[in-house]
Amino acid sequence: MRWRVVDIVVASVLGVAGGLVFTLWNLVYSPLTAPIEAVLPGLQALVYAVWLFPAVLVGLIVRKPGAALYGELVAAAVSALLGGFWGWTALAWGLVQGLGAEIVFAILLYRAWGLVPAILAGVGAGAGLTIMDLTFYYAAARPEFMVVYAVSAMLSGAVIAGLGSWLIVRGLARTGALARFAAGREVALQAEREDASADETVEHRSTS
Amino acid sequence: MTTAAASLGAHDWGWTPAGRSTPVLDGVELSIAPGERVLLLGASGSGKSTVLQAWAGVLGGSDEGDQRGSLTVDDRPVAESRGRVGLLLQDPDAQLVLARARDDVAFGPENLGVPAAQIAERVDSALRAVGLDLPADAEGARLSGGQRQRLALAGVLALEPAALLLDEPTAQLDPAGVVDVARAVDGLVRERGLTLVVVEHRVEVWAALVDRVVVLDGGRVVADGPVDEVLAAQGAELSARGVWVPGREPEHPAAASALRGDVLVEAAGLDVQPAGGEPIPLGLDLEVRAGEIVALTGPNGSGKSTLLLTLAGLLPPAAGSIEALAAGAPERWSSADLAARFGVVFQNPEHQFVAGTVRDELAVGPVARERGDGLLERLGLRRLGGVSPFSLSGGEQRRLSVGTALAAAPPVLLLDEPTFGQDSRTWAELAALLAEHRDAGGAVVMATHDRALVEALGTREVALPAPGAPELVSARPTQLANTPQPNPDTPSHASTVSVSQTPSRSATLGERLNPVASIAASLVPALLLVTTIDVVSAAVALGLQLLLIPLLGIPARLLLRRIAPILIAAPFAALTIVFYGQPSGTVYAEFWLVSISDGSLELALATLLRILAIAVPAIALFSRPDATRLGDALGQNLRLPSRFVLGGVAALRLLTVLRDDARLLERARRARGLGDHGRVRRAASLVFALLVLSIRRGSALAIGMEARGFGAPGPRTWIRPSPWRASDTAVVATAVLVSAAAVTTAVLVGTFNPVIGVVGG
Numbered sequence: 001m002r003w004r005v006v007d008i009v010v011a012s013v014l015g016v017a018g019g020l021v022f023t024l025w026n027l028v029y030s031p032l033t034a035p036i037e038a039v040l041p042g043l044q045a046l047v048y049a050v051w052l053f054p055a056v057l058v059g060l061i062v063r064k065p066g067a068a069l070y071g072e073l074v075a076a077a078v079s080a081l082l083g084g085f086w087g088w089t090a091l092a093w094g095l096v097q098g099l100g101a102e103i104v105f106a107i108l109l110y111r112a113w114g115l116v117p118a119i120l121a122g123v124g125a126g127a128g129l130t131i132m133d134l135t136f137y138y139a140a141a142r143p144e145f146m147v148v149y150a151v152s153a154m155l156s157g158a159v160i161a162g163l164g165s166w167l168i169v170r171g172l173a174r175t176g177a178l179a180r181f182a183a184g185r186e187v188a189l190q191a192e193r194e195d196a197s198a199d200e201t202v203e204h205r206s207t208s
Numbered sequence: 209m210t211t212a213a214a215s216l217g218a219h220d221w222g223w224t225p226a227g228r229s230t231p232v233l234d235g236v237e238l239s240i241a242p243g244e245r246v247l248l249l250g251a252s253g254s255g256k257s258t259v260l261q262a263w264a265g266v267l268g269g270s271d272e273g274d275q276r277g278s279l280t281v282d283d284r285p286v287a288e289s290r291g292r293v294g295l296l297l298q299d300p301d302a303q304l305v306l307a308r309a310r311d312d313v314a315f316g317p318e319n320l321g322v323p324a325a326q327i328a329e330r331v332d333s334a335l336r337a338v339g340l341d342l343p344a345d346a347e348g349a350r351l352s353g354g355q356r357q358r359l360a361l362a363g364v365l366a367l368e369p370a371a372l373l374l375d376e377p378t379a380q381l382d383p384a385g386v387v388d389v390a391r392a393v394d395g396l397v398r399e400r401g402l403t404l405v406v407v408e409h410r411v412e413v414w415a416a417l418v419d420r421v422v423v424l425d426g427g428r429v430v431a432d433g434p435v436d437e438v439l440a441a442q443g444a445e446l447s448a449r450g451v452w453v454p455g456r457e458p459e460h461p462a463a464a465s466a467l468r469g470d471v472l473v474e475a476a477g478l479d480v481q482p483a484g485g486e487p488i489p490l491g492l493d494l495e496v497r498a499g500e501i502v503a504l505t506g507p508n509g510s511g512k513s514t515l516l517l518t519l520a521g522l523l524p525p526a527a528g529s530i531e532a533l534a535a536g537a538p539e540r541w542s543s544a545d546l547a548a549r550f551g552v553v554f555q556n557p558e559h560q561f562v563a564g565t566v567r568d569e570l571a572v573g574p575v576a577r578e579r580g581d582g583l584l585e586r587l588g589l590r591r592l593g594g595v596s597p598f599s600l601s602g603g604e605q606r607r608l609s610v611g612t613a614l615a616a617a618p619p620v621l622l623l624d625e626p627t628f629g630q631d632s633r634t635w636a637e638l639a640a641l642l643a644e645h646r647d648a649g650g651a652v653v654m655a656t657h658d659r660a661l662v663e664a665l666g667t668r669e670v671a672l673p674a675p676g677a678p679e680l681v682s683a684r685p686t687q688l689a690n691t692p693q694p695n696p697d698t699p700s701h702a703s704t705v706s707v708s709q710t711p712s713r714s715a716t717l718g719e720r721l722n723p724v725a726s727i728a729a730s731l732v733p734a735l736l737l738v739t740t741i742d743v744v745s746a747a748v749a750l751g752l753q754l755l756l757i758p759l760l761g762i763p764a765r766l767l768l769r770r771i772a773p774i775l776i777a778a779p780f781a782a783l784t785i786v787f788y789g790q791p792s793g794t795v796y797a798e799f800w801l802v803s804i805s806d807g808s809l810e811l812a813l814a815t816l817l818r819i820l821a822i823a824v825p826a827i828a829l830f831s832r833p834d835a836t837r838l839g840d841a842l843g844q845n846l847r848l849p850s851r852f853v854l855g856g857v858a859a860l861r862l863l864t865v866l867r868d869d870a871r872l873l874e875r876a877r878r879a880r881g882l883g884d885h886g887r888v889r890r891a892a893s894l895v896f897a898l899l900v901l902s903i904r905r906g907s908a909l910a911i912g913m914e915a916r917g918f919g920a921p922g923p924r925t926w927i928r929p930s931p932w933r934a935s936d937t938a939v940v941a942t943a944v945l946v947s948a949a950a951v952t953t954a955v956l957v958g959t960f961n962p963v964i965g966v967v968g969g
Binding site for chain 2 (some may be wrong): 003004005006008011012013014015016019020021024033034035037039042048061062077078079080081082083087088089091092137138139140141142144145170171172174175176177178180182184188
C-alpha cells in the first residue's frame, strides 16, 4: 500500500493536467452559461462534475490510499495558480470533493476498482461538491432547490467523473501508458485473454 | 575527486516486467571495470535502457517485475549503492525538477540529506564541470536544449556518482546541442575518471570517447570488444537494426529529378509569430512547386517550426501573405479543406493521433476506407490495425503519422522535424515515403536540423538566419530578406507559475507573506463566516476587510482586475437566491419553485456580501507564489510529507510543457480535419491525448527523480529557508479576528442565521 515514486509523480502530473483541463473548461463554459445557470432551480449542477474527474481518475489509476484526495487537491491548487477566480479557496473545494471520492474507495478497503466503485466515487465527489456549494453559494436557498442541486451534482459525479474516468482508464490502458500500474496491466491481460479466446474460436472453426 | 570510479556487473541477470510473459533481458553477463568507458548498442526494445535503470536502482520493486541472477555495483547489490551511480535520461524535461537552475542541481543532494553547506559547494562544482555559467536565479526552462541537458547532467553530478550512465542523452537535441553535451561528458569523464556507460543510436558521437562496445540483442550480450572490432564484425547487422554506424549510411531514394511543376504554395513578405511570443521578421518570399522538397533549416530560435506551422495555416502570419493551391490563405480554410489539401506531420506523433485504433486513425477525415487499408499495408502496419496508435513503438508511430497526413492524398506535405530522435531504419523509411510523394508530383516542406535528410532528398534549402545574426546564412540563394530579431521558435517554456524568487526586502507585505500564511488567512476565516447567512455578519466582515486590505500593498488596479470575475459571479449567485431563497414576508412573485419575497431578497443580499467577504480577501492574499517557494513552505512550515510536496512541485514544472502540448494538440486537430464541427469529440480526443502525454511525461519524470535520490529513506535537507515571520502570524490572526468580530456582531444584534439549520430544513 506504500506509494512508489512513480505513483506520486504520475498522480501529481495527472493532477496538473486536471487543473489545466479545469482552466480550459472555465474558458469555454462560464461566460456563456452564467446567466442561464442563475435562473435554474439546481439543475446547473448537472455539468459540474468536470471539476471532479481528477479525484476518481487518479484514484482508479494509482490505487493507493489518499490518491483520490491528492489528485483533486493538486488539480485545485493548479487551477488556483493558473489564475482561478477564487485564489486559495479553491483548495477547500479540492479537499472536500477529493475526500468525497476517497471515502468511497476507503469503504471499499481500496480493493475494488471496477465500474461500480468508480461511479460511487463519482457520487461521493459530487456529494463533496454539494456540501461546498450549498454552504458557500446557496446557503439561503430553499430545501427543494438544495435537493435538486444535490441530486444533480451526484448524478453528474456518477456519469461524468465516475463513468467518464472509468472509460478514460480503459482507454489509457490500451495505449500502453499505464504499463507500470496494476490498472494498466489488468486491461492488457484481459485483452490478451480475449485475443487468446478469439484464436481458440478460429482454431475451433478450422478443426471442425 | 574523492570518489573512486565504480565497477558494474551483471551475472546471469534477467528481467521480466510484470504483465509480460517473456523476459526483456535474460542471462546477461557483463563486467565493467572502474573507469572503463562503454557504448551499449542494440535495436529498439533490446533492453538497453532497462539495464541502465537497473544499475541506477530505479527499475521498481517486485510488483513491477521479476529479476533473476545478480546485478552489482562495486560487487555489491545495487540496493546498497544508492548515490554511487548517476543516470542521465533522454529528455531534459523528465529530469529538471525545480524551476531555477541552481535549486534544481541541489535537488539530488537534498534528497540524500547532504548537509546544506556541502550542497552549495557541490552545486558550484557540478555547474562548472558541465561548463554552465548561470546567474543565480536563471530558470532551467529558458535554456536551450543542449544547455538544459547539461543542467540535467549537473544535477546528476551533484550526487557525486562514481559511475555515469547516459541513456540516449543527445537523441532529442539539435546538432549544436549534441556537440555541447558530448563535449561536456568528454571533459568530465576524463577529469574525474568516472566509469561511463552510454546507450545511443548514433555511434559517431561517442565512438572517440569510449573504449569498448557492447551489443545487446534478444535480451543477451551478442558482441563485446573494442569499438573498431565490433563495428567491423557487426556493422551491417547493427545498421539493419537501426543503429547509425559510421560509414554505413542508410539507403535512401534518388535525389530529385529536375521536375519543375506548378507553384502550389506562395508566400510574400512573410513574418511569423509563435503563439504567445514576439513576431519574427523574416520578410520571406517563397514559392513551393509541385515535385520539389523544400527544407527550412537554421539554428534553434530562428523560427523554422513557427514558419512551418504558419505555412500550414495553423498560426496566423504576423505580416505578409500566403496563398496556396489557388484557394487563398490556408489560415482561413476550413479544417476539412485543410486536411484535404495539406498533410501536416508534427514533431511528436502523439500530438496528432485522434482515433482508438491504427486502422481508424487512417480513416479520419475525407478518406476512403480502401485507401486507408492500402496505406496500412504500405506502412507495414497491417498486423497492428486493431491496436491503439499510442501503443506503437516510436518508429511505427512516425510511419503512422506520415500515413495519416498522406491519407487524404493532399498535394502538399508539411513536416516539423520529422526525423527527430529516429533510428536509422525509421529514417530510411521516412525518406522513402517523402521521395515517393515528391515523385508523384506532390510538394514537401519540412523544418529540419537533419543534414543527412536535407542532402539525401536533394532538397531546396531555405536557411533561416540565427536569431540576432546580421546576415542571411543560406546554402543557396533564396528570396529571403530582412534582419531577424532574436526570438524563440519553440514555444516558450517560461514558467508563469514562478514569478519572483524569495521576495526582496522592498516587496509588499502581500508578497513577503509565507505561502502557508496566505493559505491559512484565506481559508480559516471563511470557515467562521460560512456558519451564518445574514447581512450583518457579511457586511461587517467585508467592511473591515476593505479597510485592512490596502495594508497588503497590492496596487488597486491589479486587485480590481483580479476581483472582476467575482464581481460578475457573485451577483449571479445572489440572483439565484432571489428566485429560490427561503421565502418569508411579502411575496412579490411566485411560480413553481420560484418565489420572490422580502425574505429571499434579503438573503440574496446576504449571499452577495458573504461571497465577496470570503473571496475578496482570499484573492488579495493570493500573490501567485512560485512553485518552489510554495513547496518549501508546505514541506518546512506545514511539515507535509516531502515526497508528496516535491512530487507536486515537480509536476507543476511540467505545467508549461503540458500547456504547450495542449496548444499543439488543438492545432493538430485542425490539421486532421476535426476542427470544424464536433466540439465535444474534438475536446474529448484532446483531453485524452493530454492525459496520455501526462502519464508518459510523469512516468519518465519519476525515473529521473528517483535516479536523483527522490524517495530515499532518511531525513531530507532543505537548502532554502522558508521563514515564518511575525507578520505572517499577524496577518493570519487579523484575518481570523475580522471574521470572529463579524460573526459576534451578528450574534449580538440577533441576526445570526445558522447555516446548518437552513440546510437541515
